[in-house]
Amino acid sequence: MAARTLYDKLWDTHLVQQRADGSALIYIDRHIVHEVTSPQAFEGLRLAGRKPWRVDSVLATPDHNVPTTAKERASGVSGIEDPVSQIQVKTLDDNCDEFGIVEYKINDRRQGIVHVVGPESGACLPGMTIVCGDSHTATNGALGALAHGIGTSEVEHVLATQCLVAKKMQNMLVEVNGELGPGVTSKDVVLAIIGKIGTAGGTGYAIEFAGDVFRAMSMEGRMTVCNMAIEAGARAGMVAVDDITLDYVKGRIYAPTEAQWAQAEAAWRDLKSDEGAHFDEVVTLNGADILPQVSWGTSPEMVVGVDDVVPTPANEADPVKREGMERALEYMGLTAGQAIKDIKLDQVFIGSCTNSRIEDMRAAAEVVKGRQKAASVKQAMVVPGSGLVKAQAEAEGLDKIFIAAGFEWREPGCSMCLAMNADKLGAGEHCASTSNRNFEGRQGYGGRTHLVSPAMAAAAGIAGHFVDVREFVAQA
Amino acid sequence: MKSFTKITGIAAPMDRANVDTDMIIPKQFLKSIKRTGFGKNLFDELRYLDEGKPDQECTGRPLNTEFPLNQERYQGASVLLTRKNFGCGSSREHAPWALDDYGFRCVIAPSFADIFYNNCFKNGLLPLVLSEEDVETLFQQMYATPGYQLTVDLANQQVVTPGGDVFTFEVDEFRKHCLINGLDDIGLTLEQADAIKAYEAERRQTAPWLFDAVKN
Numbered sequence: 001m002a003a004r005t006l007y008d009k010l011w012d013t014h015l016v017q018q019r020a021d022g023s024a025l026i027y028i029d030r031h032i033v034h035e036v037t038s039p040q041a042f043e044g045l046r047l048a049g050r051k052p053w054r055v056d057s058v059l060a061t062p063d064h065n066v067p068t069t070a071k072e073r074a075s076g077v078s079g080i081e082d083p084v085s086q087i088q089v090k091t092l093d094d095n096c097d098e099f100g101i102v103e104y105k106i107n108d109r110r111q112g113i114v115h116v117v118g119p120e121s122g123a124c125l126p127g128m129t130i131v132c133g134d135s136h137t138a139t140n141g142a143l144g145a146l147a148h149g150i151g152t153s154e155v156e157h158v159l160a161t162q163c164l165v166a167k168k169m170q171n172m173l174v175e176v177n178g179e180l181g182p183g184v185t186s187k188d189v190v191l192a193i194i195g196k197i198g199t200a201g202g203t204g205y206a207i208e209f210a211g212d213v214f215r216a217m218s219m220e221g222r223m224t225v226c227n228m229a230i231e232a233g234a235r236a237g238m239v240a241v242d243d244i245t246l247d248y249v250k251g252r253i254y255a256p257t258e259a260q261w262a263q264a265e266a267a268w269r270d271l272k273s274d275e276g277a278h279f280d281e282v283v284t285l286n287g288a289d290i291l292p293q294v295s296w297g298t299s300p301e302m303v304v305g306v307d308d309v310v311p312t313p314a315n316e317a318d319p320v321k322r323e324g325m326e327r328a329l330e331y332m333g334l335t336a337g338q339a340i341k342d343i344k345l346d347q348v349f350i351g352s353c354t355n356s357r358i359e360d361m362r363a364a365a366e367v368v369k370g371r372q373k374a375a376s377v378k379q380a381m382v383v384p385g386s387g388l389v390k391a392q393a394e395a396e397g398l399d400k401i402f403i404a405a406g407f408e409w410r411e412p413g414c415s416m417c418l419a420m421n422a423d424k425l426g427a428g429e430h431c432a433s434t435s436n437r438n439f440e441g442r443q444g445y446g447g448r449t450h451l452v453s454p455a456m457a458a459a460a461g462i463a464g465h466f467v468d469v470r471e472f473v474a475q476a
Numbered sequence: 477m478k479s480f481t482k483i484t485g486i487a488a489p490m491d492r493a494n495v496d497t498d499m500i501i502p503k504q505f506l507k508s509i510k511r512t513g514f515g516k517n518l519f520d521e522l523r524y525l526d527e528g529k530p531d532q533e534c535t536g537r538p539l540n541t542e543f544p545l546n547q548e549r550y551q552g553a554s555v556l557l558t559r560k561n562f563g564c565g566s567s568r569e570h571a572p573w574a575l576d577d578y579g580f581r582c583v584i585a586p587s588f589a590d591i592f593y594n595n596c597f598k599n600g601l602l603p604l605v606l607s608e609e610d611v612e613t614l615f616q617q618m619y620a621t622p623g624y625q626l627t628v629d630l631a632n633q634q635v636v637t638p639g640g641d642v643f644t645f646e647v648d649e650f651r652k653h654c655l656i657n658g659l660d661d662i663g664l665t666l667e668q669a670d671a672i673k674a675y676e677a678e679r680r681q682t683a684p685w686l687f688d689a690v691k692n
Contacts (some may be wrong), residue, residue: 016675017668021649025668027675029686037568039509048662053672056689065507084507084530091509102690123690127683135567135591149591151569152511153598153661161665163672167648169590199494200561203590233564235590256685264685299494320493320559327492418566420503437565439498445527 003274005171006240007206010146010271014129016163025163029128032114033060033101033155035092036420037133041156042095052099053162059123060096060103062089063113064420068383068410072422076107085421112386112412115139115353119223120388122252126241126268131158136353136436138229141238142222144245144271146206148235172205172234173279176213178287183470185363186221187355187434187453189213189285190228191293195303197283202234205281208273209239213287219248220357227354228436231300240272292469294340295438295451297328302438304340306456306468312336331440332448333428341466343450346429348373348380348407348461349443350454352417355434356385358392360454364434365398367458367469373406374464380407381423383415407461419444432460478600479658483581484627485554487618489544490519495558496565497592501574504530514570515577519545545578549622556583557614563592563603572599582628584635586611597651598661602630610643630656 004012016025038060045051052058065085072079077093080086089106096103104110104117111117115136118124124140130147131137133155140147150164158164174193194201207229214222222239229237239245246265249255256264291305302325304311313325313336329336334343350356350364361384373380382402384390390412393399399409416423417435425431425447434457438449452460459472505517507530520528523545525538539546545553556575562585563571572595575583581601586608588596596603606614617637618624627636630652635643654661665672680687 017671019650023648023650025665025671027672027679036506040511040569043509043511050662056691059690082507088507088509102692125685128686133567133569135565149567151567151572151591151595151598153569153595157662157665160662161669161672162676163665163668165650165661165665199564200587200589203561203587230565230591233561233589254688254690256688260685264683267683299496324493418498418503420506437496437498439496439565441502441521442498445502445521 003277005273005277006208006238006271007171011168023165023167026166027163028131028158030124030130031058031158032118032132033058034064034114035062035088036064037152038155039091040152041159044156045159050160052159055100058101060101061111061114061117062092062106064414065089066106066413067421068413068415068423070411073411109387113353113414116356116385119143120386122255126245126271135230136227138237139223139227139353141226141236142219144241146236169206170204170280172202172207172281174207174209174283175211176285176287177211180213180287183473184290184292185453186217186224188290188293190225191303192290194232194300197232199299199301200233202232205234206236207234214239218359219244220359224354231436241268292456294466298331298438298440302328306340306466308340310334310336310338344465345432345460346378347425347431348377348457349416349431349433350457351383351415352435354436355454358389361393361398364454364458365401367455368405368462369401371405371462373461376464377461380461381410382407383410384412386412416443432457477658480600480602480630480655482629483554484625486552487555487557487624487626488550488553490556490558493559494561494564497563497568497571498565500571506568506570511573512577514574518574518578554579554581555626556580558585560586562588564589567591569595572596572601576601597655604645606643606645
C-alpha cells in the first residue's frame with residue numbers, strides 16, 4: 001500500500017461509501033452536543049419522526065450559556081437569570097431526556113466546555129472520528145483523531161444516520177522543529193503559525209502538526225494547537241499518537257479497559273503518517289524563532305511578537321488587506337507603530353476551550369503568585385474548563401493564588417470567549433484573552449480582544465499592560 | 477429544503493475580506509431555539525448604531541446609513557457580493573439562516589470558509605466561487621449601476637450580468653443535484669442504511685472499544 005498520512009488513514013478507516021463525484025459517507029464514532037447548535041437539530045428529528053442511530057455514541061453538556069458566578073449557578077438551570085439563555089439550556093436537558101442521551105448537566109461536576117470534557121472523560125479517543133456543532137472540535141485532533149466542527153443540519157444528519165456526507169480534504173503538514181524558548185507556549189506556537197499562513201491558509205486542508213516541538217509538547221498543549229487549526233482555516237488539525245498520547249488516555253472514564261487496551265494500543269500505534277507520505281502543502285517554522293505572541297487586530301492572523309509594534313497599513317501592498325488593517329486599527333483604537341507593550345488592559349480573561357485546562361491554570365497561577373492585579377485592570381477572570389479542572393486546581397491551591405492576587409475564580413463554561421452569558425467586555429475595553437477569536441464584538445459589543453497565552457494574560461493583568469512574560473518571570 | 481434553480485436579483489456589496497460568522501450574526505442571537513427570524517439581525521453590528529438584543533423589535537433602531545443594506549439602491553437584494561474567506565470562524569448555521577431569512581439566495585466570493593460553505597447547501601443558499609478578478613469586475617459594475625441585477629443559473633453554472641457578460645462557476649455534482657431538487661440529505665443517507673450497518677458490524681470486530689456506550 002502506498003505511504004499514507006495520518007489523515008489518509010483516519011479517512012480510510014471511516015469510509016462507509018465513496019461516491020462517484022468525490023463526496024463520501026463517513027462514519028462518526030463520537031458526537032458531542034451542546035445547547036446552542038443542537039435545538040434545531042432535535043426539532044428536525046422530531047418533525048421527521050426520526051430517532052438517533054446510535055444514541056450511546058453521543059455525549060452532551062451545556063457550556064456556552066452557563067453563568068460562571070457561584071451565586072447564579074447555585075440553583076442550576078432555574079437560576080440562570082437571562083431567560084433566553086435559560087430556555088436554551090433547559091431545551092438541551094429536555095432533548096437529552098427525551099432521546100435518552102447522556103448529559104453532564106449544569107451543576108454536574110463533570111460539566112464543562114465540550115472540548116475540555118471530551119478528552120478529559122475519554123469520550124474522545126485516538127483513531128476516532130469526532131464531530132460537534134462547534135468549530136473548535138478540532139481540539140480533539142490532538143489525540144490522533146479526525147475531529148471537526150459541523151453545522152446544525154449536520155448535527156441532525158449525524159444523529160439520524162451516524163454518518164456525515166463529506167469530501168476528502170487535502171493534506172497539509174505544519175512542521176515546527178527545534179526547541180521553544182523559555183516562556184514560549186503552545187498558544188504562541190499556534191498564533192505564530194496562523195500569523196504565517198493566514199486565516200484562510202488552511203482552508204480545504206486537514207493539518208497535521210509535526211516536528212520536535214509537538215513531540216515534546218504535552219497533550220494539553222497539543223489540544224491548544226489543534227483547537228486553533230480552524231483559525232488558520234483548517235476544519236481539522238491533528239497530531240500523531242505517541243507515548244504521551246497513550247499515557248494521557250489510559251485510565252480515563254471511557255477509555256478502553258484492560259481487556260481491550262492492548263488491542264486498542266496496537267491500533268493506535270499506527271496513527272502516524274507513513275515515511276514518505278505525500279502532503280499537498282508543507283509549512284515549516286523554527287521553534288527557536290517563535291516569541292510570545294499578541295494579536296493587535298480583529299483577525300487571529302493579525303499577530304506580532306510581544307517585542308514588536310502595531311504594523312503600518314501603508315506598508316501593505318494588497319489593497320483589500322490594507323483596508324482590513326486600517327479598519328482593525330480603528331476598531332481596536334490603536335495607532336500604527338505603537339509598541340505592543342504600551343497597550344493598556346482593562347480586562348483579563350483566562351479560560352475558553354483553547355486555554356482552560358489544568359496546565360493553563362498552573363501557568364497563569366505561577367505568574368500571579370505573590371503579586372497583585374494592577375489597579376487599572378477592572379477585572380481579571382479565571383474560568384476553568386470543566387468541573388474536574390476546577391476541582392483539580394482547587395486541590396492544588398491555585399484558586400487561592402488567583403484570589404489573593406485579585407483575580408476572580410469562576411465556575412466552568414465558555415464564558416467571555418464568546419460572551420453568550422453575562423461575562424462580556426464593555427465597549428472600547430481592551431482585554432488580554434487566552435481565547436481563540438478577536439473578531440469585532442466577539443467578547444462583547446465594541447470590545448477589543450488581544451489573543452495571548454495564559455502566562456502572558458496573567459502577566460498583563462499584573463502589569464496593567466502587555467509585558468514580555470520572559471522578563472517578568474526572570475524578575476521574580 | 478427549498479430548491480435553487482435560477483434566480484435574478486439585485487446584488488449588494490459586503491466589500492471586505494474575512495467576514496466572520498460572528499459578524500454575520502452576533503452571538504446574542506444564537507440563543508434562539510428556532511431556525512427562522514434571524515434576518516433582522518443579519519450583520520447587526522454594522523447595520524445598526526446601537527447594540528442589538530435578542531427578541532428585540534428592530535424597526536425603531538437607529539440605522540447606520542453608510543451600510544449598503546440600509547441604502548435604497550440595495551433594497552430587496554438577493555445576491556451578496558463579497559471578498560475572500562467569507563464565513564470564517566464559528567460553525568454556527570445561524571449565519572446561512574440569517575442570510576436566507578433576510579432574502580439572500582446566493583453569495584458570490586473568491587473563496588469561502590469550509591464549514592460555512594457546507595452549511596449553505598443545507599439551506600438552499602448557493603455559495604458561489606468566482607476568481608478574484610471576476611469578483612472585482614462585478615463589484616465595479618455594481619457600484620457603477622444602481623439597481624444592478626445578476627442572474628445566477630445553477631443548472632448551467634453561470635452568472636450573467638445585465639450587460640450580458642457570462643461567468644461560469646464550478647460546483648460539486650451531488651451538491652448541485654440536491655440544491656436543484658431541494659433534496660433532504662438525511663433521507664438520501666438513510667437509503668444507505670445497509671451499508672452503514674455492514675460497516676458497523678465489521679468495526680465492532682476490529683475496534684470493539686469504539687462501541688462502548690457513553691454511560692452516566
